[in-house]
Amino acid sequence: MRTLIQGGQVLTMDRDIGDLPRGDVLIEDDRIVAVEPNISADAEVIDASGFIVIPGFVDTHRHTWEAAIRGCAPNATLDDYFVDVLDSFAPVYRAQDVYAANLAGALECLNAGITTLVDWSHINNTPEHPDAAIRGLQESGIRAQYAYGSANTSLADYWFESKIAIPGDDVRRVRETYFSSDAGLLTMALATRGPGFCVEDVVRSEWTLARELDIPITVHVGMGRLAGRFGMIKTLSEYGLLGPDTTYIHCCYFSDEEWRLVAESGGTISIAPQVEVQMGHGWPPVMKAIEHGLRPSLSIDVVTTVPGDMFTQMRAAFGAERARVNAECWQADVNIPDNMLTARDMLVQATINGAHVAGLEDRTGSLTPGKKADVVLIDGRAINLAPVIDPVTAVVLGADVSNVDTVIVDGVVRKRGGRLLADVDAARAGVEAARDYLVDQVAQRKGAPV
Template identity: 85%
Template sequence: MSTRTLIKGGQILSMDGNVGDLRGDLLIEDGKIADVRPEISADAEVIDASGFIVIPGFVDTHRHTWEAAIRGCAPNATLDDYFVDILDTFAPLYRAQDVYAANLAGALECLNAGITTVVDWSHINNTPEHPDAAIKGLQEAGIRAQYAYGSANTSLADYWFESKIAIPGDDVRRIRDTYFSSDTGLLTMALATRGPGFCVDDVVRSEWALARELGIPITVHVGMGRVAGRFGMITQLNDLGLLGPDTTYIHCCYFSEDEWRLVADSGGTISIAPQIEVQMGHGWPPVMKSIEHGLRPSLSIDVVTTAPGDMFTQIRSAFGTERARVNAECWQANVDIPETMLTAQDMLEMATVNGAHVAGLEARTGSLTPGKQADVVLLDARMLNMAPVIDPVTAVTLCADVSNVDTVLVDGVVVKRGGQLVADVAAARAGVEAARDFLVEQAAQRQTAAPV
């Protein structure tokens, strides 16, 4: 039996040049967007969107969702601190049940904030049970996700900086066969690799070959701070013959001009985590640099150990820091501000349709285009932090926050209604709090037992 939902009378920001922006109606049929017009009559469940701004769901192209259980544990951390405080302290302690609890709560956090798609960069596969638990959490939350299978993290010395331990191909194949035999589901798969500098060349080659054997995309951190910045990772990948359009490069703060050209020429994609990059010392978010090279940068949250987990924060961080950088350079050179200065519209594109492009899902989501899956967010623009609305794009990018996220649909299914998640939030919170209690206690015991 066909299911139909009619979102009626909203200010629609479609992120599709052919559809445009309009005050009108959006019809959903069997999980897909069927029509977007000023007036639609249909036998359907009606969602009254009067006073609301209707946008595509946000797309987060890189989040370590497993870290939701240790939220806020490293507010003052630099990137160097992160390797010790998170990957060498908490990560080895994670049980599969902790990963499940964190992924469930973390994915619900995304939905609550209007993020309908997340790339879950899951480098916590300490046992074969860990990836199963991570995927279960994503499934139960009902989010659209690309599960990026990463390495174990039981020892900083073993898994980072010239590591000789590759991601286990047999288990990656098992996960692919078990959960992702089709690439058309709500969940899809990628490989989260560490790359050159973090691994020896043989490991790098083997991981890239594994992903390409299985036909899944690759996602890797590059060009960040004193750590990966000094490795010249894009140059090394090029020397290894591994660059390609199936790879997303995260951060990219320290690229030479040659490396930018290599990424652009190879068809690679870019994920930027601006709040983390400026706060933890990765470098300036390379928003305009990527655009200047013909790329379509996306936004990501990265780690909730150190920054908020919502897209509004990332939009404003990228917007503010990039404009501050350009303004300062122009002031110093005593020249006019360029016409290419970032706009609010640019930021909304990065958070939606660009994110879908980077996640390889632009044919399914990222814009309110008839034929795409219905990943839709209604923002309550009647609230005082958004009202009165003059420019809807500005209202979304520079005024709204999580409190305005009233209704969220993923694949046509309502997962948040009237400002409340359609989920057992209390159970999810209890699970992630129990995981926190265990991890914090175990970390404290290890620290006490460590030799002075």
């Protein structure tokens, strides 16, 4: 099966190939086989004239299960979130609610041009919950790293010096059942809570479990009033647990020593800019990561409070970082530095850096021959983008979800002509039914009318 994407403005995100003002992308089965200015091939043709062709976005941290309670906490701080979501909605989630949310949430990603997702799934209240989450991801067709997290049946039990470890037997079951190979569309990670949230024995047991199973680790660190005080990286260093297999999320309140420790250990960084500035985690530390030789990626985090698309994240990080630097320079009456963030920096973080952080840079994140065919077409003819002078600017600062015309994952077209090729009505009905149940359950627990 061969597909030829023909005549678009191609942003490969591959330094060797660069940008093609007019280029073609040839896909054979699930892989990109050529990216050139002109390709002649016997293939099904997708006319990309007037379109911007990019690799799919990579979201390196999203609690996809929360799609069923979208918008429930619009004004929440991080402290509010722990109570309003993790101590209210999470305990009443059924496995079927997780399935509905993961299916709808993954389709939301595809609709927005996100072809790879790290699903930070801390909703494993029973062994049926991870099965349901994985089934939702499978049915959507997205490329995903399923990060197995803790249960969430009690805030006190799971998030304040918790003595309850993620159940190793069930993690092993999930690894053997669904992820015996690391070469599939879905791969596995462990979503740990880390020091401060858990006692030392639990932290050590979870890191040991992940390394025993040879799966990467992902953990929230250095965010907000509480977690910013924990010195989590320094503690992990004292435990001897830092390593290149770990992604650190947020990182807003790191000491210089902690940045150095992460960089020296080969760790990776995921930043959720809109959540961080909106919920009080701290300034998105994009330039801090870059200055320490790291390659920061972007993530959505929670749709309970922020939009679920990558366009929002690119702009939030770009605007917040430049606002911070401009204000500091104004106060000090000095010129702005030469390393101010650029629009291209943001596209790098949303694509190839994301693949790097998810451990999938060898298969996605750029339009490189030999990599998997994860491709997105942005409609540059739309009135909010035309006329396109700089395609990078158009994608990063002009486009929105309505401009995502075509989405291809692993060589399979998942969206075409602006419409998802999925049973969206069924997915929406499922997530709406889950919402109704969950809202009712929370209201009953609080003794309030629905």
